[in-house]
Amino acid sequence: MQKSIFITGASSGLGKAAALLFQSKGWHVIATMRQPEKATDLAALENVTVLPLDVTDAQQIKDTVAKVLSIHTIDVVLNNAGYGLIGPLEALTGEQIYTQISTNLSGVIHVCKAFTPYFREKRSGTFINITSTFGLLSYPTCSIYSATKFGIDGFSEALAYELAQFNVQVKVVAPGGMQTDFAGRSLQASTHNAYEQLVAKVSEGYSEEQIAQYTKAEEVAQVIYDAATDGKNQLRYIAGKDAIALYNERLTIGAEEQVRKIKAQFIL
Template sequence: MQKTIFITGASSGLGKSTAKLFQSKGWQVIATMRNPEKETELNQLENVIVLQLDVSNSEQIKATIKNVTDKYAVDVVLNNAGYGLIGALESLEEEQIERQIETNLFGVIKVSKAFISHFREKKSGTFINVTSTFGLMGFPTCSIYSATKFAVDGFSESLASELVQFGVQVKVVAPGGMQTDFAVRSMEVGQHPAYEKLTTEVSKGYSAEKLENYTKAEDVAQIIYQAATDNKNQLRYVAGNDANALYDERLKLGAETQVQNIKTMFTF
């Protein structure tokens, strides 16, 4: 029997790679994005339905998901939509902070809430929420981004225990750096003269040379497919060599030691 996955943020990067992978595996894919009229690839594929969805629009979330669940038995929901807000906290405007939280956190919560009754009634289903290495550890200039990703991780862990009684799973995929245009397309950067040295140092991690060593989006998509199909009672899937190295370091040294080491790196 053909299975169905619902994906947010499928217009590019990890979302699009995941949509293409699941389609190639014979799944029905419901790929959502803010501007479906600009999509030229996914809408040419068999068993892919492209729909408009802005995860910051509560009414659109409710209407879209009701329409979907009235027509399809969805098996997996991938909460992928999001973007990065990078910069020292003092450099960020309140509107930027609120928009980051609305998209990266509230979007996940609202999409999940809209699907829960569907999964509960069919007594099966899996939520897969994309977080980040910086949802497992903090890093300078990532305070608000990390706030949203740490929150999604905690939300997912709590929800997993809440829904297990109904046969519903909640999983987290936490990628590190990826070879996508995320740093250009999906990132806002705040600037403040007092933090110029810090921002310059951190930005080296987004250089072309560094990006070449990051994990391909297609490889992270494979881990999402694994999470969706392995039938394991596993919460977190850390994706990428850099992500695994940092997370292993945290587990080995302990969070406090890792935090102190990062502070030392940026003590000028």
């Protein structure tokens, strides 16, 4: 029997790479995005349904999920939609903070809530929520972005406990740097005069040379596919050499020592 996956933020980057991979494996893909008219290439593929969805709109989430479930069975929900808000906290406006949380964290919560009764009654299903290396540890200028990604990680762990009794799994995929447009279209940067040197130091990690060393979106999509199909009772999947190295370092030397190490890198 053909399986189906519901993906948010599927118009580009990791979401699109995941949609293409699952489609190539014979899955039916429900690819959602804010502007579906920009995904004519996806819509032209066999077994791909493209739908509009803004994850900051809780009512649209309810309506879209209800529409999908009235027509299709869903086996996996991939919460991928999100973007990076980067800058010192002092540089960020209240609207920027609100929109970041609404998109990256609240959107995941509302999508999961909309699908949970369906998975519970079906007594099967998997949520895969995309976090980040910065959902496991953090760096300067990433305070609000990390708040959302740490939030997804904690939310996912708690939800995994709640749904285990119904044979529903919740998994987290935490990528490191990716060779996508995240550092361009999906990154919003703000600065403040008092933090110019710090921002310049952090920005070295977003140089073209550094980005060229990042993991390809297709490689992270493979980790997502593995999480969806490996049958393992596993919560976290770390994706990318940089992410694995940083996470292993935290496990090896401990969180406090790693915090001291990172802080020392940015004391100018």
